Amino acid sequence: VSTQSTWAPLFPRSPLKKREAKSDYALDSKPVEMRPRPHPPAIMQNFVVAEPTVVTVKDLTSNPAAMGLCAFGMTTLLLNIHNAGHIPLDAMMVGMGAFFGGIAQVIAGIMEWSKGNMFGSTAFMSYGFFWLSFVTIVALPPLGGAATASPESIGAYLATWGLFTLLMLFGAMNTNRALQGVFATLTLLFLLLTISEFTGNASLRRAAGYDGMLCGLLAMYAGLVPLMNEGLGMALLPLGDCSRPKPLNLVYPNQHSRRTSLEPSKPLHTSPAPTPPSMPSPEAAGSPLQSPAVGASES
Numbered sequence: 001v002s003t004q005s006t007w008a009p010l011f012p013r014s015p016l017k018k019r020e021a022k023s024d025y026a027l028d029s030k031p032v033e034m035r036p037r038p039h040p041p042a043i044m045q046n047f048v049v050a051e052p053t054v055v056t057v058k059d060l061t062s063n064p065a066a067m068g069l070c071a072f073g074m075t076t077l078l079l080n081i082h083n084a085g086h087i088p089l090d091a092m093m094v095g096m097g098a099f100f101g102g103i104a105q106v107i108a109g110i111m112e113w114s115k116g117n118m119f120g121s122t123a124f125m126s127y128g129f130f131w132l133s134f135v136t137i138v139a140l141p142p143l144g145g146a147a148t149a150s151p152e153s154i155g156a157y158l159a160t161w162g163l164f165t166l167l168m169l170f171g172a173m174n175t176n177r178a179l180q181g182v183f184a185t186l187t188l189l190f191l192l193l194t195i196s197e198f199t200g201n202a203s204l205r206r207a208a209g210y211d212g213m214l215c216g217l218l219a220m221y222a223g224l225v226p227l228m229n230e231g232l233g234m235a236l237l238p239l240g241d242c243s244r245p246k247p248l249n250l251v252y253p254n255q256h257s258r259r260t261s262l263e264p265s266k267p268l269h270t271s272p273a274p275t276p277p278s279m280p281s282p283e284a285a286g287s288p289l290q291s292p293a294v295g296a297s298e299s
Contacts, residue, residue, distance in 0.1 A: 059115065061111070061114075061115070063226065064107075064108040064111035064112055064115075064120075064124075065108070065112070065120060065223065065226070066223045066224065066226060066227045067104060067107075067108050067223070068104070068105050068108030068109065068112070068120070068123075068124040068128075068223070069182075069219045069220065069222050069223025069224075070219070070220055070223040070224065071100045071101055071104040071105050071108065071128075072101065072105055072124075072127055072216075072219050073182075073215075073216045073217065073218070073219030073220035073221075073222075073223060074096075074100065074101075074216065074220060075096055075097055075100055075101030075131060075216075076101075076186075076212055076215055076216035076219060077212075077213055077216030077217060077220070078092075078093060078096055078216075079093060079097070079212065080189070080208070080209045080210070080211075080212025080213045080215070080216060081209065081213060082209070083193070083205055083206070083208055083209030083212060084206055084209030084210055084213065085206055085209065089138065093138075094135050094138060094139050097131045097132075097134060097135045098131070098132060098135045101127075101128070101131035102128050102129070102131040102132035102135065103128070103132075104128070105124045105125070105127055105128030105131065106124070106125055106128035106129065106132075107128075108120075108124040108128075109121045109122075109123070109124030109125030109126075109128060110125070112124055113125075119171055119172070119175070122168075123168060126164070130161060137149055137154075137157075151197045151198070151200065152197075152198070154197045155194050155197035155198045158190050158193045158194045158197060159190070159194045161190050162187060162190030162191050162194055165183060165186050165187045165190055166187045168183055169183040169184060169187055173242075174242070174243050174244055175242070175243060176222070176239040176240050176241045176242060176243070177239065177240025177241075177242060178218060178221055178222040178225070178239045178240060179222050179239075180242075181218045182215060182218045182219045182222060185211055185212075185214050185215035185218060186212075186215050188211050189208050189211050189212045189215055192204050192205070192207055192208035192211060193205065193208045196208060221237075222239065225237045225238075225239055226239070
């Protein structure tokens with residue numbers, strides 16, 4: 001009869017202890033030799049960023065000033081024929097002011113905005129919405145949408161637009177004589193109409209009508225002369241150009257990130273990275289990462 005015990009131990013060794021026991025044999029392994037990381041190839045050390053290519057984009061869109069000035073001039077002419085007492089204010093004036101005086105000028109202002117012309121976009125869009133507001137003031141009371149405007153409110157309305165036009169006249173000093181005449185006569189028109197509304201003087205209103213007719217004719221002249229000169233290929237009629245070059249240090253609020261045309265372009269060049277003294281060069285370390293230029297010179 002065998003006396004060897006066949007029962008299992010009460011406390012067997014856990015798998016964790018077995019793994020710890022196996023890890024003891026790893027201490028007898030040879031240490032791994034650590035080599036310094038080789039340098040990148042020489043072609044990467046002398047990396048040079050080329051200068052950006054300057055691409056000139058030519059604007060092939062037409063000049064919207066002709067349409068905007070003609071829309072303003074023709075509508076102003078017709079309205080002031082009414083102010084002079086020659087025609088009544090009827091549906092003709094409402095339709096002309098809403099579509100050609102209002103919508104056409106707003107479209108011209110949007111086109112001027114896309115061209116970067118701040119003065120043109122401000123003038124056309126402002127006076128385009130002026131005509132739309134004027135048509136609303138005239139056409140809304142008969143429809144029952146609002147009460148009829150009083151002379152005092154119309155006078156304040158015209159005085160506000162007169163102040164705006166006077167400030168736009170100072171902005172037009174760098175354009176041409178024809179456009180300056182448009183804003184000068186328009187400022188006088190708003191002044192006379194304002195006084196006429198507050199005082200009820202019909203003679204001033206009639207005088208404002210003739211001044212407005214002159215303003216409309218000047219606006220049509222300023223819009224049609226560039227159109228005719230371009231079509232004929234010659235300067236047939238003058239505009240009285242009095243533009244002056246802008247100062248070089250003039251920066252608008254939306255142009256802080258733009259670089260002026262006279263600022264010299266700075267080349268983007270990165271100097272070669274110096275080789276650290278503690279690390280050997282790629283050739284000394286026997287690294288396979290060698291530039292093609294070095295291999296070609298050796299061959």
